[in-house]
Amino acid sequence: MPWYSDLLTAVSAKKPRPDGKPAVSVRERFSALKNLPEFLRLIWQTSPGLTLGNVALRLLRAALPVAMLYVGQLILDAVVQLSRQPAADRTLTPVLTLVALEFGLAIVSDALGRGVALLDSLLGDLFANRTSVRLMEHAAELDLDQFEDSTFYDKLERARRQTLSRTVLMAQVLSQAQDAITMAFLAVGLVTFNPWLLLLLVAVIPAFLGESHFNERSYSLVHGWTPERRELDYLRQTGASDETAKEVKIFGLSPFLIDRFRLLSDEFYQKNKDLVIRRAGWGTFFAGVGATGYYAAYVYIISQAVRGQITIGQLTFLAGSFARMRGLLEGILSRFSSVADGALYLQDFFDFFHLKPRIVRDETRPARPFPHPIREGFRFENVGFKYRNAEKWALRQLNFELRAGEKLALVGENGAGKTTLVKLLSRLYDPTEGRILLDGYDLREYDPAELRQEIGVIFQDFVRFQLSAGQNLAVGRIEDKDNQPRIESAAAQSLADSVVKKLPGGYDQIIGRRFAGGVDLSGGEWQKIALGRAYMRDAQLLILDEPTAALDARAEHEVFQRFAELTQGKTAILISHRFSTVRMANRILVIENGQFVEIGSHEQLLAKGGRYAELFALQAAGYR
Ligand SMILES: Nc1ncnc2c1ncn2[C@@H]1O[C@H](COP(=O)(O)OP(=O)(O)OP(=O)(O)O)[C@@H](O)[C@H]1O
Numbered sequence: 001m002p003w004y005s006d007l008l009t010a011v012s013a014k015k016p017r018p019d020g021k022p023a024v025s026v027r028e029r030f031s032a033l034k035n036l037p038e039f040l041r042l043i044w045q046t047s048p049g050l051t052l053g054n055v056a057l058r059l060l061r062a063a064l065p066v067a068m069l070y071v072g073q074l075i076l077d078a079v080v081q082l083s084r085q086p087a088a089d090r091t092l093t094p095v096l097t098l099v100a101l102e103f104g105l106a107i108v109s110d111a112l113g114r115g116v117a118l119l120d121s122l123l124g125d126l127f128a129n130r131t132s133v134r135l136m137e138h139a140a141e142l143d144l145d146q147f148e149d150s151t152f153y154d155k156l157e158r159a160r161r162q163t164l165s166r167t168v169l170m171a172q173v174l175s176q177a178q179d180a181i182t183m184a185f186l187a188v189g190l191v192t193f194n195p196w197l198l199l200l201l202v203a204v205i206p207a208f209l210g211e212s213h214f215n216e217r218s219y220s221l222v223h224g225w226t227p228e229r230r231e232l233d234y235l236r237q238t239g240a241s242d243e244t245a246k247e248v249k250i251f252g253l254s255p256f257l258i259d260r261f262r263l264l265s266d267e268f269y270q271k272n273k274d275l276v277i278r279r280a281g282w283g284t285f286f287a288g289v290g291a292t293g294y295y296a297a298y299v300y301i302i303s304q305a306v307r308g309q310i311t312i313g314q315l316t317f318l319a320g321s322f323a324r325m326r327g328l329l330e331g332i333l334s335r336f337s338s339v340a341d342g343a344l345y346l347q348d349f350f351d352f353f354h355l356k357p358r359i360v361r362d363e364t365r366p367a368r369p370f371p372h373p374i375r376e377g378f379r380f381e382n383v384g385f386k387y388r389n390a391e392k393w394a395l396r397q398l399n400f401e402l403r404a405g406e407k408l409a410l411v412g413e414n415g416a417g418k419t420t421l422v423k424l425l426s427r428l429y430d431p432t433e434g435r436i437l438l439d440g441y442d443l444r445e446y447d448p449a450e451l452r453q454e455i456g457v458i459f460q461d462f463v464r465f466q467l468s469a470g471q472n473l474a475v476g477r478i479e480d481k482d483n484q485p486r487i488e489s490a491a492a493q494s495l496a497d498s499v500v501k502k503l504p505g506g507y508d509q510i511i512g513r514r515f516a517g518g519v520d521l522s523g524g525e526w527q528k529i530a531l532g533r534a535y536m537r538d539a540q541l542l543i544l545d546e547p548t549a550a551l552d553a554r555a556e557h558e559v560f561q562r563f564a565e566l567t568q569g570k571t572a573i574l575i576s577h578r579f580s581t582v583r584m585a586n587r588i589l590v591i592e593n594g595q596f597v598e599i600g601s602h603e604q605l606l607a608k609g610g611r612y613a614e615l616f617a618l619q620a621a622g623y624r
Pocket residue numbers: 148387388390394412413414415416417418419420421
């Protein structure tokens with residue numbers, strides 16, 4: 001938890017939404033309570049046994065306060081009675097029995113309290129773990145473009161932050177029910193004495209309204225500031241992490257990052273200060289109103305006792321009940337506002353779970369079986385793609401064919417749309433217009449999971465997993481993470497074996513520096529490991545997106561010699577800026593600004609004297 005998270009929850013100024021409306025209305029707060037049944041269902045599913053046990057203990061505990069107060073009344077009345085009797089007739093036994101009973105109740109109450117706390121903590125931990133798992137599972141189902149949307153990220157962020165605070169909400173909801181039952185027991189006692197006494201409890205209501213008001217503001221602010229909070233997290237991480245330390249030092253970025261951090265966090269502080277002061281002032285005033293109500297009732301009961309209308313035992317029972325009820329009611333009301341608050345956060349949590357991926361199998365009809373082997377290949381028909389929130393088309397009117405068994409190279413300047421094309425092929429996105437056919441059928445007719453299994457892509461920004469070298473290779477086919485011969489053969493094919501050989505722990509060596517004992521690799525060494533993932537995968541279509549950029553000339557030559565051999569009979573796409581690599585492909589597709597320019601073999605394109613020939617000549621000139 002970042003240090004300013006307390007500050008954030010305490011900050012209570014309202015920040016309007018971009019549309020100018022206040023972030024949360026009272027109605028929204030109340031309607032958020034409808035999330036509670038679903039929430040309770042989740043708790044129940046986490047562990048029916050622990051939930052039942054918890055509820056049972058709380059029910060028992062709810063009845064104890066009134067029982068203890070009643071025994072207290074009996075003790076006092078018995079003592080008064082005794083004191084009025086002649087000394088000779090006084091026997092302590094009945095009083096001692098009552099005291100023993102109260103003592104027993106006190107012990108049971110304490111034990112029940114500890115039992116409840118224990119079950120709360122076990123259930124809470126289990127619930128937090130299960131929810132984190134569900135969160136990860138759900139995030140894994142969502143589409144790539146959902147991750148690239150900043151409002152989605154805010155939702156994810158809020159849902160993530162709430163996994164822990166949900167366990168607090170759980171305890172609060174259960175305590176609320178427990179206290180309500182205790183209140184009901186105590187209320188029966190008060191009503192029997194004088195129903196008007198209940199009215200004095202109304203004095204507590206202003207305190208509740210005040211709490212509720214300030215909590216609402218707090219939620220609004222926290223909600224409205226999610227993007228800034230993400231920025232603060234980002235700044236903190238960028239300012240102090242192994243991944244950024246090198247450039248932060250070289251460019252002397254620390255003051256820049258710290259200034260921005262300070263600016264944002266100070267802004268929070270200022271907004272917080274004003275509200276916290278007002279909250280404290282009003283809180284004191286409302287507490288005074290509540291206390292006045294309590295003492296008015298107390299004076300009334302005392303006067304009744306003085307007039308002999310009630311016994312001393314009844315006086316203590318009533319005063320005790322009243323004090324207890326006041327405390328409980330205050331607790332219930334203020335907890336109500338934080339439960340309502342928690343329910344609002346719950347809304348974010350469920351909102352995240354209600355997000356649905358769009359790139360999924362069409363459940364209404366059976367998916368087309370993926371061809372084994374691919375017979376014709378892929379065909380792009382008028383394919384256009386625009387990124388979410390982007391003005392410009394990343395690809396437009398793209399028509400070409402990727403034949404089965406063919407090695408196709410993609411050539412184009414930075415930002416031409418090469419990676420985008422690959423993402424469309426692997427259905428990380430669907431085309432905005434046009435369609436991609438596989439063996440004559442729209443890619444959308446196949447099961448996306450099966451399609452991805454048949455495609456092995458190594459992106460230029462492949463992930464450097466802070467795992468062992470063996471696991472880093474195995475991510476290409478994680479089912480085979482324990483298949484050492486397969487891992488080693490993939491490593492041999494991608495030249496990663498020479499990298500692993502130098503590692504002190506071999507395939508078990510943790511690579512990357514994040515964890516203790518990790519060994520970092522050079523850019524080219526990482527790339528050899530990542531390339532190995534392509535060979536781990538038994539895919540029909542292999543895509544290497546600038547896989548050799550960091551390799552030295554000899555390694556690159558060797559990688560491609562092998563690539564040609566190892567992908568025989570397979571379809572492959574190579575993206576590279578090096579023409580020495582590109583010319584090894586059967587055909588080359590040249591794209592510019594997302595548009596098709598030309599396609600053909602190296603020789604054909606050179607002979608044509610078009611864009612490719614021009615780019616090739618440019619690069620060749622550089623080597624002369
Ligand atoms: N996630 C994204 N959201 C919005 N726009 C994007 C996104 N990814 C890429 N673009 C834009 O789409 C266009 C094509 O990008 P793409 O990554 O496909 O280019 P590329 O040909 O692979 O470039 P490079 O050779 O630099 O890798 C670029 O204008 C880029 O700015």
